[in-house]
Amino acid sequence: xxxxxxxxxxxxxxxxxxxxxxxxxxxxxxxxxxxxxxxxxxxxxxxxxxxxxxxxxxxxxxxxxxxxxxxxxxxxxxxxxxxxxxxxxxxxxxxxxxxxxxxxxxxxxxxxxxxxxxxxxxxxxxxxxxxxxxxxxxxxxxxxxxxxxxxxxxxxxxxxxxxxxxxxxxxxxxxxxxxxxxxxxxxxxxxxxxxxxxxxxxxxxxxxxxxxxxxxxxxxx
Amino acid sequence: xxxxxxxxxxxxxxxxxxxxxxxxxxxxxxxxxxxxxxxxxxxxxxxxxxxxxxxxxxxxxxxxxxxxxxxxxxxxxxxxxxxxxxxxxxxxxxxxxxxxxxxxxxxxxxxxxxxxxxxxxxxxxxxxxxxxxxxxxxxxxxxxxxxxxxxxxxxxxxxxxxxxxxxxxxxxxxxxxxxxxxxxxxxxxxxxxxxxxxxxxxxxxxxxxxxxxxxxxxxxxxxxxxxxxxxxxxxxxxx
Numbered sequence: 364x365x366x367x368x369x370x371x372x373x374x375x376x377x378x379x380x381x382x383x384x385x386x387x388x389x390x391x392x393x394x395x396x397x398x399x400x401x402x403x404x405x406x407x408x409x410x411x412x413x414x415x416x417x418x419x420x421x422x423x424x425x426x427x428x429x430x431x432x433x434x435x436x437x438x439x440x441x442x443x444x445x446x447x448x449x450x451x452x453x454x455x456x457x458x459x460x461x462x463x464x465x466x467x468x469x470x471x472x473x474x475x476x477x478x479x480x481x482x483x484x485x486x487x488x489x490x491x492x493x494x495x496x497x498x499x500x501x502x503x504x505x506x507x508x509x510x511x512x513x514x515x516x517x518x519x520x521x522x523x524x525x526x527x528x529x530x531x532x533x534x535x536x537x538x539x540x541x542x543x544x545x546x547x548x549x550x551x552x553x554x555x556x557x558x559x560x561x562x563x564x565x566x567x568x569x570x571x572x573x574x575x576x577x578x579x580x581x582x583x584x
Numbered sequence: 585x586x587x588x589x590x591x592x593x594x595x596x597x598x599x600x601x602x603x604x605x606x607x608x609x610x611x612x613x614x615x616x617x618x619x620x621x622x623x624x625x626x627x628x629x630x631x632x633x634x635x636x637x638x639x640x641x642x643x644x645x646x647x648x649x650x651x652x653x654x655x656x657x658x659x660x661x662x663x664x665x666x667x668x669x670x671x672x673x674x675x676x677x678x679x680x681x682x683x684x685x686x687x688x689x690x691x692x693x694x695x696x697x698x699x700x701x702x703x704x705x706x707x708x709x710x711x712x713x714x715x716x717x718x719x720x721x722x723x724x725x726x727x728x729x730x731x732x733x734x735x736x737x738x739x740x741x742x743x744x745x746x747x748x749x750x751x752x753x754x755x756x757x758x759x760x761x762x763x764x765x766x767x768x769x770x771x772x773x774x775x776x777x778x779x780x781x782x783x784x785x786x787x788x789x790x791x792x793x794x795x796x797x798x799x800x801x802x803x804x805x806x807x808x809x810x811x812x813x814x815x816x817x818x819x820x821x822x823x
Binding site: 532 | 746
């Protein structure tokens with residue numbers, strides 16, 4: 364457990380010293396959302412109607428942005444091979460790196476989301492659910508993304524390939540995430556959507572590191 | 585199973601099967617098309633457009649059948665390092681993607697007169713679209729590495745991850761209230777479809793299956809021969 368936490372701390376320290384990943388993800392998230400009022404016009408009603416979906420799609424793309432480098436640097440400088448030789452199981456390595464990725468890129472998105480909701484004129488009832496769905500949803504995005512990052516390790520044009528592999532698998536998260544907010548805004552209970560989202564997280568938490576570890580082992584063979 | 589890992593034995597076996605499966609494909613598809621286009625009755629509500637079903641439904645079955653087969657092959661390839669299992673998944677992927685594409689296109693053509701729209705975002709259509717993207721992603725991933733072996737192994741992991749989509753497609757019409765009708769052939773309590781329509785449907789489904797077997801065997805044989813040529817060229821170059 365200490366080794367697991369130490370690995371998380373190492374990745375966090377690396378990300379914070381470089382300092383770019385977290386800020387780039389948030390800036391991309393904000394810019395992406397801000398583009399929509401220019402695209403569809405600034406009418407408050409239209410913006411309020413599409414706010415939930417726009418914020419979710421932007422969050423999805425922002426979390427995809429830095430996934431490519433989840434294992435890339437460690438793979439290139441050889442530290443991934445050292446990690447695979449350590450007593451820490453490969454699944455735990457994947458989980459630790461995914462957790463660090465989520466803390467660096469996912470959490471800032473959750474913090475920034477209410478601000479964007481204000482910009483898009485979303486009703487105040489939606490704010491709590493928005494933050495809640497993103498808190499449950501972004502870890503799923505990071506978990507599913509870790510599989511793709513492990514699979515495309517060493518591939519040609521890995522980044523483009525990664526989005527091709529991962530985006531279809533993101534669709535259920537998007538549906539239930541945006542669905543919960545829409546339900547809350549329309550005066551319905553968001554509970555079923557949130558429960559399904561929680562179920563996805565409960566499924567992805569053990570399964571994604573397992574698949575990611577299998578893919579990493581293939582890459583290191 | 586490892587008996588068939590020997591390429592020479594596989595080549596002999598597949599050469600023996602090929603003429604039979606190719607012949608069966610031609611006969612089944614001709615008979616199936618005759619039954620479905622001429623000899624079966626039009627639907628009392630849908631009229632003649634119901635005939636799209638005889639392509640659409642078998643293609644949909646095949647898209648799932650091929651994917652499940654690829655996933656089983658992927659598991660065998662990962663667990664036992666079975667060389668032909670890897671190649672099978674690679675050879676079957678374009679065929680499966682083709683069936684999925686046919687299913688989506690015919691479904692769209694059928695939807696236009698019946699539902700009044702080419703496309704709806706309901707659970708069944710969306711999950712089949714995801715299946716199509718999974719096929720495309722698998723093919724892109726397999727070809728993305730300089731080492732073909734590495735590409736196929738990464739593809740195998742992706743196939744096993746994507747298997748979560750299969751039950752979603754199968755049960756999407758039961759779990760969600762969709763525009764797409766629920767299953768009427770493979771269901772508890774027997775099929776609710778009339779025999780005059782079920783017969784051509786099953787004949788077409790068998791025809792599609794034998795077509796799949798034929799094409800995959802051909803692609804596997806070609807792949808093995810290609811490998812052989814490559815190895816011969818390499819040894820020649822090394823002199």
